[in-house]
Amino acid sequence: MKAVLITGGGSGLGKEVAFLFAKQGYHIILTGRNEDKLENVKSEISASGGKSSIHILDIRKSNDIVSLKNHIQKDYDLEILINNAGIGFFGPIEEIDDKQIIAMLETNVLGTILMTKTFLPLLKKQQSTIIQIISTAGLRGKVNETVYCASKFAVRGFSEGLQQELDGTSVKIVNVYMGGMDTPFWDESDHIADKTRLRSPKEIAELISNQYKTTKEIIIESKK
Numbered sequence: 001m002k003a004v005l006i007t008g009g010g011s012g013l014g015k016e017v018a019f020l021f022a023k024q025g026y027h028i029i030l031t032g033r034n035e036d037k038l039e040n041v042k043s044e045i046s047a048s049g050g051k052s053s054i055h056i057l058d059i060r061k062s063n064d065i066v067s068l069k070n071h072i073q074k075d076y077d078l079e080i081l082i083n084n085a086g087i088g089f090f091g092p093i094e095e096i097d098d099k100q101i102i103a104m105l106e107t108n109v110l111g112t113i114l115m116t117k118t119f120l121p122l123l124k125k126q127q128s129t130i131i132q133i134i135s136t137a138g139l140r141g142k143v144n145e146t147v148y149c150a151s152k153f154a155v156r157g158f159s160e161g162l163q164q165e166l167d168g169t170s171v172k173i174v175n176v177y178m179g180g181m182d183t184p185f186w187d188e189s190d191h192i193a194d195k196t197r198l199r200s201p202k203e204i205a206e207l208i209s210n211q212y213k214t215t216k217e218i219i220i221e222s223k224k
C-alpha cells in the first residue's frame, strides 16, 4: 500500500497536508507525541473516506524512529516522507532558556536528520519524495528568532546537501520555505502581534501539494 509518513501530523500544517494526501489515495502514517491530536485527525480522514494510522513518535529519539521503521516497512511502500514537526521559542537571545535552545535544536535539526537517515532505505525502494518543511527563517536571519533561524538554516544546509547527494537516485528532496501560518505553533507566544495577517495552513498545504512534483524548492513569502 502506498503511504505518506508525516511528522507532527496532529495539528497545523501537518494535519492539512495529511487531509490532502489522503484524498489522493495515500495511506497516511500520522506521527507525533500527542495521541489525542492524532486520533482526531485520523477520525477526520476516515470520515472523508481516507485511510490512516497513528504512531506515537518523538523525533528526538533515535530508537523510537528505528522501531517505527521496522514496524511499518512490512505493510507499506513509503512514497513520501514529510519532515514537518518543529517547535519555536522567540525573544532576545539572553531571554531564551537553555532548555528551549536544546529543545529547538534537538527537534528541528536532530529530529529531521534522524528521520531522514532512518527512512531513506525504505524510500530508495521506489520513486519517492522527502518534503522538508523549513521556513523563511531558514533563508535569512530575523530579530528575536536567532536560535529558531539557526535550527532552520541547519535543516536547509542538510537538505541542500542531501539534494546533491541523492541526485540521480529515486529519492527527490523538496525544500519548503514558508512565512507565517496561523497554527497552534503560536499558541504560547506573543512574538506575532497580528495573527490575522498569517496565511492559513490549508493554503500552504495546497501550494505544496500542487508544486512538489515539479520543483525542488518552494518559497512562499508572508503576506505584505
Ligand SMILES: NC(=O)c1ccc[n+]([C@@H]2O[C@H](COP(=O)([O-])OP(=O)(O)OC[C@H]3O[C@@H](n4cnc5c(N)ncnc54)[C@H](OP(=O)(O)O)[C@@H]3O)[C@@H](O)[C@H]2O)c1
Residues within 6 Å of the ligand: 007, 008, 009, 010, 011, 012, 013, 014, 031, 032, 033, 034, 035, 037, 057, 058, 059, 060, 084, 085, 086, 087, 088, 107, 111, 133, 134, 135, 136, 178, 179, 180, 181, 182, 183, 184, 185, 186, 201
Ligand atoms: N506556523 C508558522 O508560522 C510556521 C512558519 C514557517 C514554518 N513553520 C514550520 O512548520 C512546521 C509545522 O508547524 P505548524 O505551524 O503546523 O505548528 P504546530 O501545529 O505546532 O505543529 C508542529 C507539530 O510538531 C509536532 N512535534 C513537536 N515536537 C515534536 C517531537 N519532538 N516529536 C514529534 N513531533 C513533534 C507537534 O505535535 P506533538 O506536540 O503532538 O508532538 C505538532 O503537531 C514546523 O516545522 C514549523 O517550524 C511554521
